[in-house]
Amino acid sequence: MSAKKKGGRVSKAEKERLQKEEEERRLKEEEEARLIAEREEQERLERERREEEERQRLELKDRERREDELNELRFMLEENQNAVNTWEATCKEKAKWDRYMLCDGSPNPAVQPEINTFISLWKENPEVQIQPLLQQCALALRLTDELDLLLREEPEPSVAQVYQDTLLSLQSLIHAKHQQATEEILKWAKACSDIETGNMQTVVQDDNITLCLWANLNKNPRFKGYQFKEVGLGFELPKQLTMSDIGVRILHTHYDHLSHLSQRAQAQMRKPVREEVNEETTPAETPKVLEDEEEEVRGSAGQAEDELQSLKSERKKSAVSVHSAKEERKSSSLKERQEGEGGQTETGMEGVASSGEGTDEADSTPAVVEPVIDSTEVHVVDLQQYTPLGGVFYFDVFRLPPQSHTVSGWEMRELLDTGLQVFPYPSEHSQVHSSVSGKLDENNTEFPPVGVTVALPDTVVFLEEPQVVCWDLIIPCDLYLDYFRLRF
Numbered sequence: 091m092s093a094k095k096k097g098g099r100v101s102k103a104e105k106e107r108l109q110k111e112e113e114e115r116r117l118k119e120e121e122e123a124r125l126i127a128e129r130e131e132q133e134r135l136e137r138e139r140r141e142e143e144e145r146q147r148l149e150l151k152d153r154e155r156r157e158d159e160l161n162e163l164r165f166m167l168e169e170n171q172n173a174v175n176t177w178e179a180t181c182k183e184k185a186k187w188d189r190y191m192l193c194d195g196s197p198n199p200a201v202q203p204e205i206n207t208f209i210s211l212w213k214e215n216p217e218v219q220i221q222p223l224l225q226q227c228a229l230a231l232r233l234t235d236e237l238d239l240l241l242r243e244e245p246e247p248s249v250a251q252v253y254q255d256t257l258l259s260l261q262s263l264i265h266a267k268h269q270q271a272t273e274e275i276l277k278w279a280k281a282c283s284d285i286e287t288g289n290m291q292t293v294v295q296d297d298n299i300t301l302c303l304w305a306n307l308n309k310n311p312r313f314k315g316y317q318f319k320e321v322g323l324g325f326e327l328p329k330q331l332t333m334s335d336i337g338v339r340i341l342h343t344h345y346d347h348l349s350h351l352s353q354r355a356q357a358q359m360r361k362p363v364r365e366e367v368n369e370e371t372t373p374a375e376t377p378k379v380l381e382d383e384e385e386e387v388r389g390s391a392g393q394a395e396d397e398l399q400s401l402k403s404e405r406k407k408s409a410v411s412v413h414s415a416k417e418e419r420k421s422s423s424l425k426e427r428q429e430g431e432g433g434q435t436e437t438g439m440e441g442v443a444s445s446g447e448g449t450d451e452a453d454s455t456p457a458v459v460e461p462v463i464d465s466t467e468v469h470v471v472d473l474q475q476y477t478p479l480g481g482v483f484y485f486d487v488f489r490l491p492p493q494s495h496t497v498s499g500w501e502m503r504e505l506l507d508t509g510l511q512v513f514p515y516p517s518e519h520s521q522v523h524s525s526v527s528g529k530l531d532e533n534n535t536e537f538p539p540v541g542v543t544v545a546l547p548d549t550v551v552f553l554e555e556p557q558v559v560c561w562d563l564i565i566p567c568d569l570y571l572d573y574f575r576l577r578f
Contacts (some may be wrong), residue, residue, distance in 0.1 A: 115226070185239075186257065189236075199253075202234075220274070227299075237260070264347075275303055276490060276510075277493075278494075289305060300319045302321060302323050303339055304325075306334065318340070323545065325542050326544065331515060337490045427464050471559050478559075480549075481547065
């Protein structure tokens with residue numbers, strides 16, 4: 091029994107031998123693993139080195155290719171720039187020569203006596219027939235385009251101011267001539283009345299404007315509105331206006347003479363001048379220069395106000411749509427200026443447009459604009475973010491001029507020297523009421539809103555739903571019409 095126990099035991103020497111063998115095997119495995127890891131690391135480093143060399147070689151080759159392409163591009167750009175400069179110089183010389191050789195009697199806007207004589211003679215011209223007047227307006231528009239080109243050449247500040255004043259004078263005179271032609275057509279509304287409706291409606295078009303006129307001669311209380319289908323314009327009148335002696339005018343100008351008059355646009359035009367003055371003047375000279383600049387700015391602002399004074403006198407009270415909204419806006423500042431202005435709307439679209447928003451519907455479906463007092467605050471349009479598209483739409487309601495009457499074979503007419511008078515809607519009583527109440531509910535039946543239907547011009551592609559913007563003659567800036575209800 092003791093022999094078996096002795097044979098089954100492992101001696102101490104045997105244990106030590108087994109442990110030593112186990113330790114040697116572990117060390118050998120670790121050494122082999124270390125050698126494998128070192129070999130793999132060397133292979134990885136060698137592979138990365140070769141990849142780095144290959145990448146550097148490709149980068150060097152690509153850099154050489156880019157440099158060659160850049161040099162070629164610079165050469166092409168230089169050639170194109172030289173060609174553009176040559177073309178511009180040739181065009182300018184040709185334009186100067188064509189202007190010099192022009193024998194149609196039109197003035198040269200760069201020659202101040204000629205353009206001043208043209209403006210003076212046109213102001214005194216008694217011609218009020220629409221077709222000859224539109225031809226004269228087309229000539230004036232061509233002169234404004236030439237003045238724009240002259241201003242883009244960045245002339246001397248004094249010369250630029252003269253060009254700018256002349257441009258404003260021409261634009262104001264064009265608008266005044268449109269007013270005279272409108273008054274003349276409305277004076278003869280009874281002679282041109284429609285047999286079916288008993289009212290007068292007419293459309294006058296040329297390459298620059300679309301003029302729609304409607305005279306309320308029948309005073310039918312069931313009259314709702316009228317659509318000028320040939321031009322895609324229309325309006326809807328409330329009963330208070332259908333029983334009044336009024337004439338409705340919708341004027342669409344394919345040009346924009348309003349945006350550049352905005353305060354923001356004028357500030358952007360004056361900003362480069364201020365920066366140039368700050369760079370070129372010394373600190374000792376800066377106060378005097380800034381004082382002179384402020385005087386010049388005030389002078390230019392006064393000139394712009396003088397040019398717009400004739401428009402303000404003719405459009406003293408609101409005739410279409412925006413009167414109540416403006417009264418609400420002005421009631422928040424102690425009821426200042428309790429007079430509205432005729433609605434002049436301008437279609438605009440954001441400069442950086444999202445693609446695919448309302449393009450198809452906007453191009454084909456007329457937009458119904460109805461004024462509704464639901465405004466929280468008025469937003470001034472940033473012309474750096476938005477750009478006007480589609481021209482400007484003027485919506486006006488005028489008092490109908492006295493019509494002629496035949497008495498004993500004599501045609502008699504009352505002659506007035508007041509010109510076109512804007513028909514106030516709502517009335518003076520409603521102005522005070524709206525300013526006191528604060529809001530005019532869209533369901534209010536006492537003074538319902540005026541509706542206007544406009545087909546968006548097919549010459550402009552709107553990639554998204556356009557914003558409708560109103561021009562305020564009291565505050566010369568563009569405004570978001572948050573208080574207009576739009577349906578597309």
